[in-house]
Amino acid sequence: MSLVIIGSVAFDAIETPFGKTDKIVGGAATYASISASYLFDNIKIVGVIGEDFGKENLNKITSKGIDIEGLQMKEGEKSFFWSGKYHNDMNSRDTLVTELNVLADFNPLIPDSYQDCQYLLLGNLTPQVQLQTLERFKKKPKLVVLDTMNFWMDIALDDLLSVLKKVDVLTINDEEARQLSGEYSLVKAANKILTMGPKYLIIKKGEHGALLFGEDQIFSAPALPLADVFDPTGAGDTFAGGFIGYLAKVGSITFNNMKNAVVFGSALASFCVEKFGTERIEDLSEEDISKRINSFVSLSQFNIKR
Amino acid sequence: MSLVIIGSVAFDAIETPFGKTDKIVGGAATYASISASYLFDNIKIVGVIGEDFGKENLNKITSKGIDIEGLQMKEGEKSFFWSGKYHNDMNSRDTLVTELNVLADFNPLIPDSYQDCQYLLLGNLTPQVQLQTLERFKKKPKLVVLDTMNFWMDIALDDLLSVLKKVDVLTINDEEARQLSGEYSLVKAANKILTMGPKYLIIKKGEHGALLFGEDQIFSAPALPLADVFDPTGAGDTFAGGFIGYLAKVGSITFNNMKNAVVFGSALASFCVEKFGTERIEDLSEEDISKRINSFVSLSQFNIKR
Numbered sequence: 001m002s003l004v005i006i007g008s009v010a011f012d013a014i015e016t017p018f019g020k021t022d023k024i025v026g027g028a029a030t031y032a033s034i035s036a037s038y039l040f041d042n043i044k045i046v047g048v049i050g051e052d053f054g055k056e057n058l059n060k061i062t063s064k065g066i067d068i069e070g071l072q073m074k075e076g077e078k079s080f081f082w083s084g085k086y087h088n089d090m091n092s093r094d095t096l097v098t099e100l101n102v103l104a105d106f107n108p109l110i111p112d113s114y115q116d117c118q119y120l121l122l123g124n125l126t127p128q129v130q131l132q133t134l135e136r137f138k139k140k141p142k143l144v145v146l147d148t149m150n151f152w153m154d155i156a157l158d159d160l161l162s163v164l165k166k167v168d169v170l171t172i173n174d175e176e177a178r179q180l181s182g183e184y185s186l187v188k189a190a191n192k193i194l195t196m197g198p199k200y201l202i203i204k205k206g207e208h209g210a211l212l213f214g215e216d217q218i219f220s221a222p223a224l225p226l227a228d229v230f231d232p233t234g235a236g237d238t239f240a241g242g243f244i245g246y247l248a249k250v251g252s253i254t255f256n257n258m259k260n261a262v263v264f265g266s267a268l269a270s271f272c273v274e275k276f277g278t279e280r281i282e283d284l285s286e287e288d289i290s291k292r293i294n295s296f297v298s299l300s301q302f303n304i305k306r
Numbered sequence: 307m308s309l310v311i312i313g314s315v316a317f318d319a320i321e322t323p324f325g326k327t328d329k330i331v332g333g334a335a336t337y338a339s340i341s342a343s344y345l346f347d348n349i350k351i352v353g354v355i356g357e358d359f360g361k362e363n364l365n366k367i368t369s370k371g372i373d374i375e376g377l378q379m380k381e382g383e384k385s386f387f388w389s390g391k392y393h394n395d396m397n398s399r400d401t402l403v404t405e406l407n408v409l410a411d412f413n414p415l416i417p418d419s420y421q422d423c424q425y426l427l428l429g430n431l432t433p434q435v436q437l438q439t440l441e442r443f444k445k446k447p448k449l450v451v452l453d454t455m456n457f458w459m460d461i462a463l464d465d466l467l468s469v470l471k472k473v474d475v476l477t478i479n480d481e482e483a484r485q486l487s488g489e490y491s492l493v494k495a496a497n498k499i500l501t502m503g504p505k506y507l508i509i510k511k512g513e514h515g516a517l518l519f520g521e522d523q524i525f526s527a528p529a530l531p532l533a534d535v536f537d538p539t540g541a542g543d544t545f546a547g548g549f550i551g552y553l554a555k556v557g558s559i560t561f562n563n564m565k566n567a568v569v570f571g572s573a574l575a576s577f578c579v580e581k582f583g584t585e586r587i588e589d590l591s592e593e594d595i596s597k598r599i600n601s602f603v604s605l606s607q608f609n610i611k612r
Binding site: 088089184185186187188191205207208209211217218219220221222223225226227228256259260263293297298299300301302303304 | 394395490491492493494497511513514515517523524525526527528529531532533534535562565566569599603604605606607608609610
């Protein structure tokens with residue numbers, strides 16, 4: 001029984017008010033699989049890299065015991081590259097460069113050894129590729145989580161709506177929920193999106209935490225209040241990886257487990273933003289994570305005796 | 307032992323995307339005292355009204371058993387009047403009319419019978435009047451909570467800083483916390499504001515809930531996700547009333563009790579926004595409140611077994 005994660009494995013160059021980086025390792029599948037690896041140990045990724053990616057960079061993933069049989073390497077080609085600059089409030093950013101490179105004609109291949117997949121994370125990518133991936137599993141996984149973004153709503157809405165019909169959980173941010181539903185109120189937005197296919201919806205609100213909707217219930221998870229958000233890149237992917245990693249670990253899909261999964265996703269994302277790129281999530285100890293979960297408990301749990 | 311609340315008792319005319327009202331009863335002390343009355347039963351208010359306020363309107367307050375000996379009535383004068391229009395997102399509003407009337411030269415008088423005050427809420431008013439009120443208590447109350455707004459930071463910052471030195475808890479919204487501290491990060495803003503006098507700070511974030519800072523701890527309370535916010539007027543006052551009402555009831559100032567007080571304040575504020583003005587909070591039953599508290603529990607409580 002495995003957790004399969006599809007998404008980009010790529011290079012980023014990031015500028016924030018705290019500094020800037022050269023090309024560093026990024027990509028949705030990179031963040032999500034590293035994050036999930038702290039919770040579950042049979043993780044396999046699907047993706048594509050160029051010859052430029054390099055063994056040392058790949059080691060950030062393989063050193064976590066993550067299976068890369070489904071990660072194609074295209075000789076003579078270059079990896080996907082994104083460069084962006086965050087504004088002072090860290091809630092908005094400008095894309096400076098997008099070079100699709102190997103992603104331009106990405107054909108996701110699912111190795112036979114991946115067919116034991118029970119938990120599938122369709123990380124942020126073209127909805128068409130997300131759908132292809134899903135259809136290439138002979139048996140529908142027990143839980144399919146889809147992450148996407150406003151960009152695909154702008155240019156590939158029909159494809160996105162097609163894949164949405166086949167997933168169990170959708171994770172998007174508040175502005176994306178408003179865009180997808182045409183509703184300003186997040187409650188109305190959620191009600192509408194839950195008629196589009198997913199049984200559960202997670203709305204990520206950055207510094208304001210996350211909302212989980214499903215089974216006629218709502219869960220509101222806080223974000224850890226931080227003095228500085230150093231670099232938000234990958235926080236959403238890290239959240240998604242922690243979320244599905246927790247569910248794969250406990251192996252049972254109940255609303256209470258979903259709640260806990262949101263807390264683990266939030267905790268891992270709270271590390272991610274503390275340094276540039278994947279740096280902060282590369283070497284977390286069990287104690288780091290346990291302490292961070294305790295912070296979320298004291299941050300949000302109360303006890304009213306009546 | 308009593309809870310004393312000072313603030314405006316006034317008329318409002320409100321326009322929201324859902325409709326508009328004629329002159330209806332409003333005012334910080336009105337909302338806060340009605341809200342607190344569901345939790346504590348020895349409440350006294352300090353304020354001033356004009357001859358136009360009328361007995362029927364006063365009945366909204368007195369019917370809750372609230373003592374109005376400290377509420378001056380100025381014959382031949384008119385009550386404070388505010389009129390405003392909310393924008394579509396409900397997070398911003400334009401003030402259309404402000405008629406100070408009796409508030410222009412308000413001299414707060416504290417009846418002898420109020421000197422048993424142990425819990426004091428200095429509702430949103432001129433900081434100078436808030437300070438005068440506090441100084442007219444012969445014995446410093448056990449807990450002083452101050453509510454204020456950006457308007458006073460703009461025109462009476464020195465007075466505000468003076469009264470801040472003498473209070474235990476400050477409640478403001480996120481934009482006001484940023485304005486008062488000059489810091490964008492709410493964690494940095496809170497750290498700075500906690501050097502200005504208050505031992506505790508509550509930052510109200512509207513639909514994103516509230517943050518409580520103090521004793522080197524942080525508590526994050528959710529807001530109840532609502533399909534429609536009908537009218538946000540008075541929600542902050544209702545929050546403050548529920549907050550201090552709960553603390554007066556339990557009679558002990560610990561961080562855990564403060565957390566619960568924030569939840570009760572949030573629950574009462576969640577009713578307030580469901581209808582225009584004070585309408586929704588005028589006749590709540592114990593069951594209404596108990597059910598709403600249960601909603602906050604299921605909304606935000608989780609149980610991670612390790």
